Amino acid sequence: MFPGNTFYNVATALRLTGSLNTSALEETFNEIVRRHEALRTTFVIVEGDLLQVIAPSLTIPLSVIDLRHLPATEREAETRHPKNRF
Incomplete structure (x- = not known):
């Protein structure tokens, strides 16, 4: 409705600690998308x-x-770098 306007985007960041099963995380996100029109x-x-x-x-x-x-010491700064945003 408003090209170039990010009004409808809601971004959030999470800090995860420990081991991460990226396949399980991806499957979980896609299952949520499947269930919610x-x-x-x-x-x-x-x-x-x-x-x-x-x-x-x-x-x-x-x-x-x-x-x-x-x-x-460099990881935190790298996560905030604009090139790493989607």
């Missing part, structure tokens, strides 16, 4: 009318950036 919904303008489109299915790949090669 609102997460598969987009809006398009067709001939001046705003239409709601619900995708029958949607798979979202989880992007993983491995920072283990960096010293612990």
Whole structure:
């Protein structure tokens, strides 16, 4: 409805500690998306009318950036670097 406006985006960050099963996390996110139409919904303008489109299915790949090669003191700063944002 408002191109370029991020008004409808709600971002959050989580700090996870310990071992992470990235496959299980990705499957969990995609199961949540499968169960909730609102997460598969987009809006398009067709001939001046705003239409709601619900995708029958949607798979979202989880992007993983491995920072283990960096010293612990640099990892936090790297996570906040703009290039690592989706």
